[in-house]
Amino acid sequence: MGLLLTKLMAVFGDKDHKVIIVGLDNAGKTTILYQFLTKETVQTSPTIGSNVEEISVRKTRFLVWDIGGQESLRATWNSYFCNTEIVILVVDSTDRERLNVTKEELHCMLAHELAPPHHAALPPPPPQDLHEAAVLVLANKQDMKGSMTAAEISRSLTLGAITARPWHVQACCALTGEGLPASLDWMRSRVVAN
Numbered sequence: 001m002g003l004l005l006t007k008l009m010a011v012f013g014d015k016d017h018k019v020i021i022v023g024l025d026n027a028g029k030t031t032i033l034y035q036f037l038t039k040e041t042v043q044t045s046p047t048i049g050s051n052v053e054e055i056s057v058r059k060t061r062f063l064v065w066d067i068g069g070q071e072s073l074r075a076t077w078n079s080y081f082c083n084t085e086i087v088i089l090v091v092d093s094t095d096r097e098r099l100n101v102t103k104e105e106l107h108c109m110l111a112h113e114l115a116p117p118h119h120a121a122l123p124p125p126p127p128q129d130l131h132e133a134a135v136l137v138l139a140n141k142q143d144m145k146g147s148m149t150a151a152e153i154s155r156s157l158t159l160g161a162i163t164a165r166p167w168h169v170q171a172c173c174a175l176t177g178e179g180l181p182a183s184l185d186w187m188r189s190r191v192v193a194n
């Protein structure tokens with residue numbers, strides 16, 4: 001009943017759905033955030049901290065957090081997990097050398113558990129981890145020669161091992177926006193009743 005109500009509220013557009021965008025530095029996260037928002041390519045610099053924007057997809061509103069991916073910032077990702085419905089993992093499809101690091105970050109993130117403090121007299125607080133989040137992997141930079149395909153990335157990240165939640169891989173190019181409308185459609189399909 002709770003889930004049905006959530007989905008109905010999403011149809012009528014009165015709830016923001018929280019999304020976080022993670023991935024290694026230089027993957028294209030900020031470029032994707034602003035392509036989602038403006039359908040244009042923006043000049044970016046490495047993100048220190050995060051950017052947040054509200055994106056509407058046919059009356060469904062997403063509050064999208066783009067988090068810096070430099071090594072020193074990755075330990076802060078878990079402070080954004082609370083109430084997240086969708087995790088977007090952006091991969092630079094030309095960065096074969098660091099795909100293993102991305103894989104470790106992904107599986108570590110999904111296994112993260114943090115029991116929030118709970119007072120017996122109060123209703124349970126919202127989950128602080130990603131147990132209820134769906135995962136969208138964006139195989140970005142498909143315009144670059146020699147980029148890995150979405151299927152290769154899916155295999156290398158062992159996405160098949162994720163059985164407890166919905167996940168999807170989408171090839172894209174943040175410079176042209178190719179693949180991003182399909183990504184937004186998938187995100188919307190996760191939070192809105194069909």
Ligand SMILES: Nc1nc2c(ncn2[C@@H]2O[C@H](COP(=O)(O)OP(=O)(O)OP(=O)(O)O)[C@@H](O)[C@H]2O)c(=O)[nH]1
Nearest residue numbers: 025026027028029030031044046047069141173174
């Ligand atoms: N060729 C190509 N370049 C891209 C694409 N997407 C992003 N870039 C470039 O990759 C570089 C890094 O992009 P950002 O969006 O700043 O990367 P980020 O993931 O936000 O990086 P951090 O903020 O450091 O975590 C920029 O020079 C972008 O123009 C793409 O699809 N193709």
Ligand SMILES: [Mg+2]
Nearest residue numbers: 029030046047
């Ligand atoms: Mg950035």
